[in-house]
Amino acid sequence: MWIQENLDKIKERIERAAQRAGRNPREVTLVAVTKTVDVEVARQVYNAGIKTLGENRVQELQKKIPEMPADTQWHMIGHLQTNKVKYIIDKVTLLHSLDRVSLAEEISRRAIKQNLNLSALVQVNVSGEESKFGLPPGEVLDFIKTVSVLPGLTIRGLMTIAPYTTNPEEVRPFFRSLKKLAEKIQRDVAGVNMDYLSMGMTNDYEIAVEEGANIVRIGTAIFGARKY
Numbered sequence: 380m381w382i383q384e385n386l387d388k389i390k391e392r393i394e395r396a397a398q399r400a401g402r403n404p405r406e407v408t409l410v411a412v413t414k415t416v417d418v419e420v421a422r423q424v425y426n427a428g429i430k431t432l433g434e435n436r437v438q439e440l441q442k443k444i445p446e447m448p449a450d451t452q453w454h455m456i457g458h459l460q461t462n463k464v465k466y467i468i469d470k471v472t473l474l475h476s477l478d479r480v481s482l483a484e485e486i487s488r489r490a491i492k493q494n495l496n497l498s499a500l501v502q503v504n505v506s507g508e509e510s511k512f513g514l515p516p517g518e519v520l521d522f523i524k525t526v527s528v529l530p531g532l533t534i535r536g537l538m539t540i541a542p543y544t545t546n547p548e549e550v551r552p553f554f555r556s557l558k559k560l561a562e563k564i565q566r567d568v569a570g571v572n573m574d575y576l577s578m579g580m581t582n583d584y585e586i587a588v589e590e591g592a593n594i595v596r597i598g599t600a601i602f603g604a605r606k607y
């Protein structure tokens with residue numbers, strides 16, 4: 380029951396944030412981040428109608444996928460080691476964390492072999508925090524020019540993780556600059572469609588939606604604090 384209540388609250392907040400920005404709330408996809416969450420609980424969120432789930436570890440993904448309904452859409456939102464591409468390439472619908480050429484090349488190689496195509500977002504470190512994965516904003520355009528020609532891999536947009544702050548207003552400029560960067564890439568790189576802007580988590584998703592996010596990744600606000 381509490382999951383349903385949490386979801387209702389989140390959906391209402393997304394709706395209001397979208398309206399404040401003159402956007403259609405229905406263009407925002409809520410990804411439920413189920414990392415560390417038991418499958419039984421993950422099933423509740425699926426049963427409540429949220430069928431797109433995000434995980435950040437390959438091992439946990441591999442364990443959960445067979446235990447969840449077959450039409451669950453899995454997004455890989457965490458750092459991906461090149462040698463683990465093979466375990467998830469045919470299991471996820473969107474990779475949020477493409478951040479290096481070697482990873483793109485491995486995806487392409489495996490995708491060709493298996494005759495499939497993986498959609499990916501480029502992870503951008505908008506704040507320049509040392510602890511965060513992702514490319515510096517200044518390198519993203521050239522990176523996308525390089526990897527967008529690889530077969531078996533389709534670049535669909537950008538993802539960022541904003542710094543944690545007690546005042547989410549402080550991250551608005553980071554979200555705004557990611558949106559600007561996506562628009563620039565859309566203009567300057569032929570053949571690439573910036574369909575998705577994945578930004579916003581429990582702490583800051585309303586601001587992300589106001590600034591143009593169409594994918595928000597939410598864990599804590601749905602499931603409560605994670606126990607590691």
Ligand SMILES: *Cc1c(COP(=O)(O)O)cnc(C)c1O
Nearest residue numbers: 412435456580581596597598599
């Ligand atoms: C854990 C995680 C989230 C969800 O964070 P919450 O603050 O619990 O909503 C979103 N994105 C990524 C990449 C994560 O690792």
